[in-house]
Structures are given as C-alpha cells and as structure tokens.
Amino acid sequence: MDSPPNDLDTHALGRAAPGKGLAREACPYAEGTQARTRWLAGYDEAVADGAEPVSEGIAKHPPSGEPAR
Template structure:
C-alpha cells in the first residue's frame, strides 16, 4: 500500500493505519478530540472491510511499499 498524502483527513489516515502496521491503540491523536474519533472510526472501518488488525502498537515488521 502506498503512503497516504499528508493532506488527508484523520479518518482517511486511520483507514490507512492497519496497512502501515499500526494498531488501533497507536492512534496519534489526543483522547477526547474529534480527530481521534475520526481516526479510530477510519481504522475500525478498514478492519471491518478486511484489513488485518495489528496489536501492540506498531508492527515489528510493517508492510512496506510493494508488499
């Protein structure tokens, strides 16, 4: 999966996170913020759509470009 552009919204970044080897608990946004809610909902949608969830923060061997 290619890296998402930096101008994406928090939901889109959350949706891209499982493919980048990030766990749900690795959300970069502060507790109680709208950005956190959006990121988590994007992550959950990606997992519900078939993306493999990651546990424990950041995968030890994240999937890189071309994998």
C-alpha cells in the same frame, strides 16, 4: 508524542493505519478530540472491510513491499 496537524483527513489516515502496521492503540490524536474519533472510526472501518488488525502498537515488521524504518 505530538499530535499530527488537524488539517489532515484523520478518517483516511485511520483507514490506512492497519496497512501501515499501526495498531488501534497507536492513534496519534489526544483522547476526547474529534480527530481521534475520526481516526478510530476510519481504523475500525478498515478492519471491518477486511484489513488485518495489528496488535501491540506498531508492527515489528512492516507489511510486505514497504521498507523497514
């Protein structure tokens, strides 16, 4: 998988990830990069604030209200 461009707000993307059905392990950024650190921090904040964590990569069924892909 290619990493997304570095000009995105990686922290905000990480915060949104649980709501999009992504698990922490599905982080799209390479090990050892600042983008990965920020994405994971955003993910962890979202879960600490009450977002339901996803296990096993990507949810098999999207959260309600979102179309299946």
